[in-house]
Amino acid sequence: MTTNANYKTIATDAQKRRNESLPQSYLLPPRHLKDLPRNVTAVAANARHFTTEEFEIINSQAEDILIKVRERIWTALEVTEAFCKAATVAQQLTNCLTEILFSEAINRAKYLDGYLARTGKTVGPFHGLPISLKDCFVTPPHPSSIGMSSYANQSTAADDETLLVQILREMGAVIYCKTNTPVAMMMVETINNVWGETCNPFHTDLSAGGSSGGESALLAMRGSPLGIGTDIGGSVRIPGAWCHLYSLKASAGRFPSWAIRSGIPGQEYTVAVNGPMARDLEALQLYCEHLLSESSAVWTKDPKCLPIPWKKNVIQPQSRRLRFGIVGNNDGLMTCHPPVERALRITRKALEDVGHEVIDWEPIDHPDILEILMWGFGAFGSETILPQLEQTGEPIFNSMKMYREAAAKGENVLGSAKLREMNLKRNALQKAYLDRWQASAIDAQGPIDGIIMAVSPWAAARLGVTQKLSYVGYTGVWNVLDSPSCTFPVTFVDQKIDKKRSAQTWKPLNERDGRAQADYDPVFYHGAPVSLQLVGRRLEEEKVLEMVEVVSQSLRDRPSLHVKGSTLDIGIRLELKPDTEVSDPIAGTLAPEDIETEELKVIAAAEYAEVVAVVGGMMISVIENGYDSSEVVRFVWQQSSSRSGPRPSQHQLFPFGSQRFTPPQLNSRRQHIVSNVISSK
Numbered sequence: 312m313t314t315n316a317n318y319k320t321i322a323t324d325a326q327k328r329r330n331e332s333l334p335q336s337y338l339l340p341p342r343h344l345k346d347l348p349r350n351v352t353a354v355a356a357n358a359r360h361f362t363t364e365e366f367e368i369i370n371s372q373a374e375d376i377l378i379k380v381r382e383r384i385w386t387a388l389e390v391t392e393a394f395c396k397a398a399t400v401a402q403q404l405t406n407c408l409t410e411i412l413f414s415e416a417i418n419r420a421k422y423l424d425g426y427l428a429r430t431g432k433t434v435g436p437f438h439g440l441p442i443s444l445k446d447c448f449v450t451p452p453h454p455s456s457i458g459m460s461s462y463a464n465q466s467t468a469a470d471d472e473t474l475l476v477q478i479l480r481e482m483g484a485v486i487y488c489k490t491n492t493p494v495a496m497m498m499v500e501t502i503n504n505v506w507g508e509t510c511n512p513f514h515t516d517l518s519a520g521g522s523s524g525g526e527s528a529l530l531a532m533r534g535s536p537l538g539i540g541t542d543i544g545g546s547v548r549i550p551g552a553w554c555h556l557y558s559l560k561a562s563a564g565r566f567p568s569w570a571i572r573s574g575i576p577g578q579e580y581t582v583a584v585n586g587p588m589a590r591d592l593e594a595l596q597l598y599c600e601h602l603l604s605e606s607s608a609v610w611t612k613d614p615k616c617l618p619i620p621w622k623k624n625v626i627q628p629q630s631r632r633l634r635f636g637i638v639g640n641n642d643g644l645m646t647c648h649p650p651v652e653r654a655l656r657i658t659r660k661a662l663e664d665v666g667h668e669v670i671d672w673e674p675i676d677h678p679d680i681l682e683i684l685m686w687g688f689g690a691f692g693s694e695t696i697l698p699q700l701e702q703t704g705e706p707i708f709n710s711m712k713m714y715r716e717a718a719a720k721g722e723n724v725l726g727s728a729k730l731r732e733m734n735l736k737r738n739a740l741q742k743a744y745l746d747r748w749q750a751s752a753i754d755a756q757g758p759i760d761g762i763i764m765a766v767s768p769w770a771a772a773r774l775g776v777t778q779k780l781s782y783v784g785y786t787g788v789w790n791v792l793d794s795p796s797c798t799f800p801v802t803f804v805d806q807k808i809d810k811k812r813s814a815q816t817w818k819p820l821n822e823r824d825g826r827a828q829a830d831y832d833p834v835f836y837h838g839a840p841v842s843l844q845l846v847g848r849r850l851e852e853e854k855v856l857e858m859v860e861v862v863s864q865s866l867r868d869r870p871s872l873h874v875k876g877s878t879l880d881i882g883i884r885l886e887l888k889p890d891t892e893v894s895d896p897i898a899g900t901l902a903p904e905d906i907e908t909e910e911l912k913v914i915a916a917a918e919y920a921e922v923v924a925v926v927g928g929m930m931i932s933v934i935e936n937g938y939d940s941s942e943v944v945r946f947v948w949q950q951s952s953s954r955s956g957p958r959p960s961q962h963q964l965f966p967f968g969s970q971r972f973t974p975p976q977l978n979s980r981r982q983h984i985v986s987n988v989i990s991s992k
Contacts, residue, residue, distance in 0.1 A: 318460035318703040322505045325409075325456070325463040329506075332411035337399035344403065350838060351404040352512045352532060360400065361393070368393040373440055373536040373594040380439035383427070387439030391420040391485050394441040394535060398488050401532035407509050407525040409446045409489050410453040416441065416487035423483060436601040438483030443535035445526050445585075446489045447496060447572045449473045455572045458494040458503030458522075460703040462572075474569035474613055475539070475585065482601065488535075490525030494708060495574030495696045496541065497688065499549060499767070499777040501525055504705050510774065511553060513803075514839050517771040520550030526588055527554035537594045541571065543583040544684060545766070545786025548844055551588050551798040553771035555840035557859065559586040559595050559797045560789065562850045566602070567613040578691040580733065581684055581790050592863060595797070596856055617850070625853045626760075626861075633861060634756060635662060635845075636672030638764040642784050643678045645824050647765045648831045650809040654770075654801040654841045658763060661865040672762055675747065680740050680791045681784045683733060689717030690725055710781040737791060744792055748848065761858045762846040768827050770804050770839040780827050789846055795855045796846045799863050803840055806833040 343358040355361060361369065368376070368390055379385045395413045402408040423439050426432075433439075449455045449467050456463040476486060494503045501524025502508040509524045511517040512531040519528040523540030527550035530538050540547040542560040551558025563582035573583060587598040602609065603621035610618040626633070637659055640652040647655075659669045693714040700707060707715060717723055752758045765785050769776075789796045811831055819825035845862060847855035 316460075316703060318504050318705045321460040321463050321703060325454075325460075325505050328464070329408065329411055332413065333399050333402065334395075334413065337396040339400055339403055347404070347515070349515050350513050351515055354404060355397070355400045361396070364389065365393040365396060369397045369533045369536075371536070372591050373589065374597050376536055377436075377438065377440055377597075381427075381433055385439075387420040387423040387427075387485065388417065390439055391416050391441055391487060395487055397532065398443070398529060398534035401512070401529045401534035405510050405512055405515070405519065405528040405532060406507055407490055407519070407528040407532070407534070409456060409491050409506055409525065410450070412450060412453065412487050412489070416485050419480075419485050423485070433483055435482035436604075437479060440484050441487050441536060442479055442484045443526060443529055443538040444476070444486060444489050445496075445523050445538070445540045446492050447541055448476055448489065448539065449570060449572055450476055450486060450489065453489070455489070456503075456505055457496050457572055457574055458492045458501075458505060459574075459699050460505050460705055461699045463505045471570060473571050475567050475571070478567060478602070478607065478609060478612070482607070488529070490523070490529055490538070492523070492525060493521045494705075494711060495692070495699070496522035496543075496546060497574050497692060497696065498522065498708060498710050499545070499781050499783060500772065500774070501528075501550070502708065508774065511771050511839075513555065514771065514836075516774060516835070517839055518553065518774050518777065520553035520771065522546040522550075523558075523588065524550045524553075527551055527556055527558075530554065530556055530588055530590055533590070536589065537598060538588045539585055540588050541583055541585045542786075542790065543581060544688070544783040544790050547586050547588060548766050548786050548796060548798050549783070552766035552842035552844065553769075553840060555800040555842060556588050556590055557592045557595050557797060557799055558588040559599075559852065559856065560584060560786075560795060561586050561852050562793050562795050564615055564617040565619065565795075565850065565852055567609045567616045569613045569615065575688075575691045575695050578687070578695075580687040580691060580730075580737070582793070584790075592799070592856065592860055596860075599852065599856065619850065622853050624857075625851075626857050632666055632668060633662075633761075633858065634668045634670070634751075634759045635858075636751065636759045636762045637669050638672050638674050638762065640765075641820060641824075642674040642764075642788075644681070644784055644820060645768045645782055645827060646820060647768045647785075648770060648809075648828070648836070649812060649833075650770045650802070650804040650836070650839070650841050651765045651768070651843075653809060654843055655763070655765065657801055657869075658843060658862060658866065661869045662862065664869060665865050667861070667865070669763075670751075670759065672759070672764075674788075676740055676743060677784065677788050680744075680788045683736055683740070684783075684787045684791050685713070686722075686733065689713050690722045693718040693723040709778040741792055745848075760847075761855065763862070764844055764846065766798055766842060766844045769830075770836060770841040773830070773835065776830055780823065780830065782823075782827070786844070789844075793849050794846050795848075795850070795852045796844045797855050797859045798842050798844050799859050799866075800840065800842045801866060803838055804833070804836045806837040809833050809836075 339355055339358060339360055343354060347354060356366065368385065376390055380387050380390060395416065398408060420439065423434060426434055444450065446455055447457050449471050451467045451469045451472050453467065454463055454465050455467060480486065491501050491506050491509045493501050498521050500518035501521040509519045509528050511519045512528055518524065523546050526538040526540045529535050531554040540558065542548060547558045547560050561584050563584055566585050568585055571585065587595045589595055600621050600623070601607065605620050610616040637655060640647050640655065662669050696714055697718060749758050767785055768782060811833055812828060819828060845855060845859050847858065
């Protein structure tokens with residue numbers, strides 16, 4: 312559809328439509344939007360915005376929600392309304408939503424409840440589960456703008472509905488909102504001229520990533536139990552990593568992709584894929600198992616979908632020793648920031664400590680692979696993206712000027728000879744990498760099982776920095792190779808540990824690498840999420856998720872924080888004696904001046920932040936969702952009668968500045984229990 316309207320007018324109308332679709336009763340009152348902390352994940356909880364039941368619902372995993380709806384503990388309507396409310400709050404605090412489908416979702420939830428009441432059966436495996444979608448998934452009649460004003464107010468026809476949306480509805484899912492993307496979904500940070508910029512919930516001066524940044528922000532805010540994004544160069548993994556999520560980029564053909572709106576339609580030089588994103592790995596496994604089941608048979612509905620049913624327990628024997636390659640602090644072109652390098656060390660040590668083998672993996676051919684990826688973006692993208700922007704007079708963002716430059720060079724006019732040449736280069740690089748992977752076999756052992764690598768040079772980039780320093784080399788290589796990859800959370804930036812590199816001891820790989828390192832400021836980036844990715848061989852998505860489970864368990868199992876000489880005053884505070892020693896296997900022992908004794912204040916210690924306390928004889932974790940040990944954290948246990956709000960237990964935990972969690976809630980969220988971490992001498 313051609314439009315002569317100016318992009319500013321279009322944006323005003325689109326935002327008005329969205330804002331008017333948000334129920335007033337769901338909105339955080341204005342007084343709670345003043346003087347916000349930079350970590351906004353707990354603003355609504357601290358404001359007592361959610362009821363006890365709503366709070367429990369939005370903090371539940373997808374599998375638990377499905378069980379409780381199926382067993383009629385919760386209704387689909389109650390679950391849907393809770394997540395609509397949480398999504399509204401997420402929008403207020405991070406600007407993550409585009410299209411609001413709350414009315415349809417509530418009607419759908421009512422239907423599902425009625426169906427269950429009448430028949431005693433569920434509609435399908437996702438019965439009553441709210442699932443959020445990146446804006447590119449077409450949900451008629453709502454627009455799918457993909458960050459472009461030419462599409463922003465354009466209704467979509469019923470025949471254009473994305474196949475995956477149809478399938479999810481048939482399986483019982485409740486589709487309730489769509490999330491923000493950058494222009495044409497082709498930037499590392501989520502910003503556009505229609506909806507604006509999406510910020511990171513853990514640190515609002517940082518980006519949520521792109522191009523599935525609206526989705527990652529919504530998930531991190533607990534506004535969704537499960538979301539679906541897309542990935543052509545890192546668009547699921549970068550936002551997943553920057554918001555501390557598990558996010559899966561599959562090989563082409565594994566998930567149905569029919570009728571997903573693309574920023575570069577018709578381009579298959581590097582195939583865009585879609586995949587699940589969530590705060591917990593179990594949600595990804597649940598999604599894959601049901602969507603790719605024999606009964607769903609999505610390959611009979613999408614001609615590009617491969618007939619490969621999802622398999623379980625593909626690593627055999629399940630407890631066997633795994634072999635991993637790990638890419639160091641650079642890929643030959645860009646060096647990751649210090650906290651990302653620390654995450655690599657943490658993960659390597661955690662795996663080796665439980666008996667797995669980790670070898671160095673050199674990023675051979677990575678620069679060449681990135682070069683052909685970027686060539687494809689420029690050649691194909693300039694032909695399709697620029698005309699769309701010109702329709703409404705949209706200015707082009709700095710990191711997208713490569714498309715204009717490609718057009719100026721004539722690279723947007725492709726002859727068959729050039730295309731054949733680039734296909735041959737791509738294929739040769741794919742074959743060389745496969746051969747090198749296979750050649751990693753030694754003695755009686757097979758090749759490495761997977762590769763662990765950073766997701767981006769940044770833990771999460773400051774807003775706007777990627778307009779000058781955009782980089783997808785850590786992720787885009789796996790799109791060209793068509794390898795599955797999944798992100799996993801590791802730690803958070805700690806200003807006391809993650810010092811800036813010294814110019815005397817570290818030299819940049821090139822001028823761009825130097826500028827990226829100059830951007831790193833430990834104080835500014837303090838508290839940013841740090842995640843990594845695990846890569847498998849083509850079409851080994853099942854194995855990738857199982858390996859991520861192994862890695863995540865290894866990270867949880869390592870003794871992250873040791874407190875000796877402590878006492879616990881139940882109902883008042885956790886106190887440290889003057890002779891307390893706090894130490895970490897990697898960070899070392901804290902200096903005495905870093906420990907205060909009136910309340911538990913951990914200034915710098917754990918690489919993987921986790922403190923354990925004894926409450927009522929039960930060992931529980933009392934750090935969750937975004938805390939690292941360099942924050943001044945107070946754990947004050949108060950009688951439940953002294954506070955209003957949710958009171959499911961005798962004692963209630965208030966980690967100031969973070970989400971409130973009671974001991975039963977922590978336990979139900981499967982928080983890791985570490986024994987012998989607090990002990991007295």
